[in-house]
Amino acid sequence: MKRPDGSLTLADYSARHFLWQVEDRVATLTLNRPERKNPLTFESYAELRDLFRALPYASDVRAVVLTGAQGNFSSGGDVYEIIGPLTQMKTPELLAFTRMTGDLVKAMRACPQPIISAVDGVCAGAGAILAMASDLRFGTARSKTAFLFARVGLAGCDMGACAMLPRIVGQGRAAELLYTGRAMSGEEGLAWGFFNRLCEPEALLEEAQAFARELAQGPTFAHAMTKRMLHQEWSMGLDEAIEAEAQAQALCMATQDFRRAYQAFVAKEKPVFQGD
Secondary structure, three states: OEOOOOOEOOOOOOOOOOEEEEEOOEEEEEEOOHHHOOOEOHHHHHHHHHHHHHHHHEOOOOEEEEEEOOOOOEOOEOHHHHHHHHOOOOHHHHHHHHHHHHHHHHHHHHOOOOEEEEOOOEEEOHHHHHHHHOOEEEEOOOOEEEOHHHHHOOOOOOOOHHHHHHHHHOHHHHHHHHHHOOEEEHHHHHHOOOOOEEOOHHHHHHHHHHHHHHHHOOOHHHHHHHHHHHHHHHHOOHHHHHHHHHHHHHHHHOOHHHHHHHHHHHOOOOOOOOOO
16 A cells, blocks of 8 residues: 555555565565466566565565475476467567566565575575575575576576676586586585575474564664665775765664664663664
């Protein structure tokens, strides 16, 4: 619902192609086609892109958990509903599709809310990209993450993978995953820095949501600025980055949350951040 100031409330958003729930200012987005290991379709790509584009205006969402239903994260693009039709398209149509999928990653990186992916089981193709594009990733020992584009005759440079994956796991490791398309195990993903932590499968979603609630209780404006700087400084030199961070930190120092933290410290209390 749109407010007079232009902000939105998304707790009552009715998703068509996945599950969506908002509780304690944490949104949980669940890819929900478990009979096919939660693949994506043209329609779900577009709805995900539009929803993440709306999140900068959401006043009731401060963190997002992205997961898949019933033991798998996502098997990527649906073989029958995406891959098959793509083989019949001409180049302009194909480029429109690949730009649309890339726009989803741009929307995920541009939204101010931290995104935590809770990854269990199969996490392949575009599913692996969604996990990669998140800010943090919680996995399980049975997670199998595969950037498998080479195995279907495509390049590994899909949806920003060649830019983002090396920054997460390193250039050589990213090259191995993108050239071979092989699955990265949960333990390997943790050792390589792809996963922030491994959880027991039955506790995965709960732990991701608990972490998201911690972030949601923090200084919202400052978290959004941290995410923006982490993204923007990829293309900056050191001098530019230091100047950008000086400006960002000065803006954070002007917030009420900064004053609340100081007052709480003086009073020897825990600060209660309100996001302004």
